[in-house]
Amino acid sequence: MEHKQSPGRRNFIANSVKGSIALGVGMSCPGSLLTACSPSMRVGASMAMTGFDQKPLPYKYDALENIIDAMTMEIHYSKHAAAYSTNLKAAATAEGVNMNDPLFWQCMRPKQAGNAPIGNLQLAISKAFGSFDDFKKQFGDAGKNRFGSGWAWLYADNDKNLKIGSSANQDNPLMDISDIKGFPLLGLDVWEHAYYLKYQNKRADYVDNWWNVVNWDFVQARFDKM
Secondary structure, X not given: OOOOOOHHHHHHHHHHHHHHHHHHHOOOOOOOOOOOOOHHHHHHHHHHHOOOOOOOOOOOOOOOOOOOOHHHHHHHHHHHHHHHHHHHHHHHHHHOOOOHHHHHHHOEOOXXXXXXXXXXXXXXXXXXXXXXHHXXXXXXXXXXXXXXXXXXXXXXXXXXXXXXXXXXXXXXXXXXXXXXXXXXXXXXXXXXHHOHHHHOOOHHHHHHHHHHHEOHHHHHHHHHOO
16 A cells, blocks of 8 residues: 655655755845745755754854753753754655754854844844844743743744744744744744753743853844845
């Protein structure tokens, strides 16, 4: 009997490919946020630039101390994220063709004093949310108030307006099933395995401290290519 894959699985694969391009290439395709590249260009870019293999972490496990401890980073990256990558490869093989974690790693860097966006990104954030402090509060609330596992996002809608939102589990703004739609610029993982060893049930402390390690140069580069 012929085995047919469910629409849900096919949609997951399609969105994972689309997400891989968005995260790995950083919006290298010109034009509108989500529709500029043809499907063949998307798949080709994904396989060439990101593939389905887990990429090396861009810093050492202890590089984000004392915001995120080395043991959490190692377990999160080498166990949880590695399992997602393996499962995606298996699903892709089954179809004959994880977005969120690759973005999370690149959105962080070792702690820097006075860490904040500058230039046109800072102006856009202030215009959209009132001020950088207002943005941090709204974004932080999105992460703190997400029920269960999920993500907080800074993303751009189809009109390139900056928005803040959250998604459940491994959903992201590129997915049809997500409550929010757009192109992700900055993502915060609020699954318990991202913070529990250091912060236990104090998710709010994790979210507040996380601002010290945000890689605004990476976010800026994505913003500039919109």
